[in-house]
Amino acid sequence: MTKKLYPERTFLRKIEKIGVAIEGAVNRFAKSDFNPFYHLGTLTIFMLIVLIATGTYLTIIYRPGADVAYATVEKISSTWYGSLIRSVHRYASDAMIILIILHLVRMFIGDRFWGQRWLAWTSGWIMLAMTWLAGTFGYWMVWDQRAQWMTEFMMQNIAGSSGLTYISTDLASRTFSNFVIILFLHVFVPIITFFFINIHSLHLSRARWWTPRWAALQALVGLIVLSLFKPAMSYAPADLSAMVGSVPIDSFYLALLPLADTWGNVIFWGLAILTAGSLFLLPWLAPGRDAGPAIVTDPKCTGCVLCYNECPYDAIRMVERDDDSGYPKLAVINPKLCTACGICVGSCPVDAIHLKGGYSGEQTFGVVKGALKRELKDGNPVTVMFTNQRTHTLGGLPEKLGVGGAESRVGVTSWDGSDAKIVTAMLPSIGAVNIDWVKTLQSEGARDIVLLSHPYRDSPNREDSHWILNRLHLRPALVTKGLHWLEATPNDPKPVEKFLDELHTEEFQKNKSAPSLPRIKDHNRLVPSLVGGLVGTVLLLGLFALALPLDIPAGMSAAEESALRIAVDAKGKVDVANIPEGVVLPEGADPEKIFGGVHFPMSIRVVIDGETVFDEVFKPSGVGGNGRISALEFLQVESGAHFVEVFIKDDTNEFRNVFSDEVEFDKGQVWALVYNEKTDTFELR
Numbered sequence: 001m002t003k004k005l006y007p008e009r010t011f012l013r014k015i016e017k018i019g020v021a022i023e024g025a026v027n028r029f030a031k032s033d034f035n036p037f038y039h040l041g042t043l044t045i046f047m048l049i050v051l052i053a054t055g056t057y058l059t060i061i062y063r064p065g066a067d068v069a070y071a072t073v074e075k076i077s078s079t080w081y082g083s084l085i086r087s088v089h090r091y092a093s094d095a096m097i098i099l100i101i102l103h104l105v106r107m108f109i110g111d112r113f114w115g116q117r118w119l120a121w122t123s124g125w126i127m128l129a130m131t132w133l134a135g136t137f138g139y140w141m142v143w144d145q146r147a148q149w150m151t152e153f154m155m156q157n158i159a160g161s162s163g164l165t166y167i168s169t170d171l172a173s174r175t176f177s178n179f180v181i182i183l184f185l186h187v188f189v190p191i192i193t194f195f196f197i198n199i200h201s202l203h204l205s206r207a208r209w210w211t212p213r214w215a216a217l218q219a220l221v222g223l224i225v226l227s228l229f230k231p232a233m234s235y236a237p238a239d240l241s242a243m244v245g246s247v248p249i250d251s252f253y254l255a256l257l258p259l260a261d262t263w264g265n266v267i268f269w270g271l272a273i274l275t276a277g278s279l280f281l282l283p284w285l286a287p288g289r290d291a292g293p294a295i296v297t298d299p300k301c302t303g304c305v306l307c308y309n310e311c312p313y314d315a316i317r318m319v320e321r322d323d324d325s326g327y328p329k330l331a332v333i334n335p336k337l338c339t340a341c342g343i344c345v346g347s348c349p350v351d352a353i354h355l356k357g358g359y360s361g362e363q364t365f366g367v368v369k370g371a372l373k374r375e376l377k378d379g380n381p382v383t384v385m386f387t388n389q390r391t392h393t394l395g396g397l398p399e400k401l402g403v404g405g406a407e408s409r410v411g412v413t414s415w416d417g418s419d420a421k422i423v424t425a426m427l428p429s430i431g432a433v434n435i436d437w438v439k440t441l442q443s444e445g446a447r448d449i450v451l452l453s454h455p456y457r458d459s460p461n462r463e464d465s466h467w468i469l470n471r472l473h474l475r476p477a478l479v480t481k482g483l484h485w486l487e488a489t490p491n492d493p494k495p496v497e498k499f500l501d502e503l504h505t506e507e508f509q510k511n512k513s514a515p516s517l518p519r520i521k522d523h524n525r526l527v528p529s530l531v532g533g534l535v536g537t538v539l540l541l542g543l544f545a546l547a548l549p550l551d552i553p554a555g556m557s558a559a560e561e562s563a564l565r566i567a568v569d570a571k572g573k574v575d576v577a578n579i580p581e582g583v584v585l586p587e588g589a590d591p592e593k594i595f596g597g598v599h600f601p602m603s604i605r606v607v608i609d610g611e612t613v614f615d616e617v618f619k620p621s622g623v624g625g626n627g628r629i630s631a632l633e634f635l636q637v638e639s640g641a642h643f644v645e646v647f648i649k650d651d652t653n654e655f656r657n658v659f660s661d662e663v664e665f666d667k668g669q670v671w672a673l674v675y676n677e678k679t680d681t682f683e684l685r
């Protein structure tokens, strides 16, 4: 069965058209080398480099610890260069998320998430999660009110009693180690991202890591302008004895968290895991169909390695050959890595490769040649145009060219106002054009040959236009005045129509000359026009500036009230010591220390103004029931003076009173009642 050369998914194609139209709008001013939308992946890597460079400076000055962190961040901001470095660091972290999301969306709407791309897709999600984690840690390190909000959020929603670190008696030493861990992760996670970038590109040949020089410069200018316009600032220092009223939080890193408050943990995390899991598994949940994989007809293959050199997806191996063909090597395709781009079909000088799903270069060219002969016999000048199915699917071919579905990959039509005929052939990609076709068509009498490509950097298979251009650069004798190279955004038929109109005028025919083909090497040496450079810079600046209005306010839901935290971190009392049978311990020995033991649970009851507001039982941790007992509870209390009593029961005796006092709650104040096991009392802090 003949399969489509470009996946047919109506909905995705509709969105892809919108995406391509936006890219096309930038192409009007900038060549594809300077269009940031074509460099989203490499720009992300560039952001990571900026983050590591600026982060190195920040780490040198920064000191971890609840008592010093805030002050050192303020110190960084106190010089103009420190403030600039801090701000570039902050905006680069937002820019990275924005770029990853755009890159992800581009891959999704361009149907580049299934088949061999599963590895790039899944590793991409892991990198997104890592970036999110590292950035979130970064906000935490400042230890201002935003960090406090995150800590409160964590204590109340995610990590439960692990927030005890911030309340416990030996606070300073415990929070210091927390700070060190967070600092370590904040620095370490981005570094291992480089390892993941390596995995991300494992299924690619010649993976690109470096963004073109000008695109990088545009991004850097964007970051600096934004940093000067609105330098990154801390909010008031964190103070766990006061509620966080309202503090702006970064939408790209933290915005979803307040939803956990609104929806509750089960719904929020359930939905988050379901959505992220489905997206992660999309390559298997929604695989597309293509005309692949490529197949080599062994007897024809001469082992010339051209296909091996050109495959952008590392899908071809050259293996030793010991049959009687006389050739030492044979090309072998790994179907699991093939994306059916057809570049190898175009590269093969002996037509030894075709696509299993029904595309053969030899057959397609046979139809083109047949059409050419017929039209020439009728005395018509003939233009042969090669294009690819993506351009057709996205609406980039004038309708009157008469190419359609899989069954009519070659169409013949007359062009208005001229006696010329146009033979249009639709290929899997422009890289599937065999260079010998150009030679044959020229010798058989085609007046013009048009190679219609998408913009050079837009290649849906990474290197589609690169390889046909490379073949032409290597055979300059074929680049005659009858050959035309046309790059057009694939959703826009107008430039194609305009070009064909012009091509078929007498004047054009009289004055035509050999085209100067775009260069394929040293793209870094290309310089954008002033307008092109500006458009790229403003576009990136605009994208990065999304970080500004999207700082949304967040605060603690009870900010208008006061609160009481109950914190317990105790060993508890032993119910049964695990003394093995027959063992007699020397006098004074603690059996629990030697053999462990089962602890009593601890019941805590809080009574305010005579009314029980809290009554719960906390079990000892650990499988054997011999771990510590931890509790961290947050109780909302109306502002004003209240009589607070706390009772606990952690053995067979009745509840005992461990705190009773009149406590004055100012508006927004948070008191902590921390259990001290040694004195068996709750201390108010």
Ligand code: HEM
Residues within 6 Å of the ligand: 040, 041, 042, 044, 045, 100, 103, 104, 107, 112, 113, 117, 120, 121, 122, 123, 124, 125, 127, 128, 131, 193, 197, 200, 201, 204, 206, 207, 208, 209, 460, 461, 462
């Ligand atoms: C830190 C985050 C990321 C970085 C630095 C990054 C970088 C890159 C780069 C540089 C490329 C192009 C390689 C080349 O053509 O030579 C690429 C390709 C790709 N990326 Fe990412 N990426 C990231 C995240 C993601 C995410 C989140 C996804 C999707 C979930 C994704 C999906 C892909 C896919 C499918 C390709 C293959 C494209 C193709 O076959 O044409 N990436 N990435």
Ligand code: SF4
Residues within 6 Å of the ligand: 292, 293, 294, 310, 311, 312, 313, 314, 315, 316, 333, 337, 338, 339, 340, 341, 342, 343, 344, 345
């Ligand atoms: S069709 Fe493309 S991906 Fe598949 S083997 Fe050929 S060049 Fe490689």
Ligand code: SF4
Residues within 6 Å of the ligand: 296, 300, 301, 302, 303, 304, 305, 306, 307, 308, 330, 331, 347, 348, 349, 350, 351, 352, 353
């Ligand atoms: S290009 Fe053709 S002949 Fe050369 S190695 Fe590949 S399949 Fe064989």
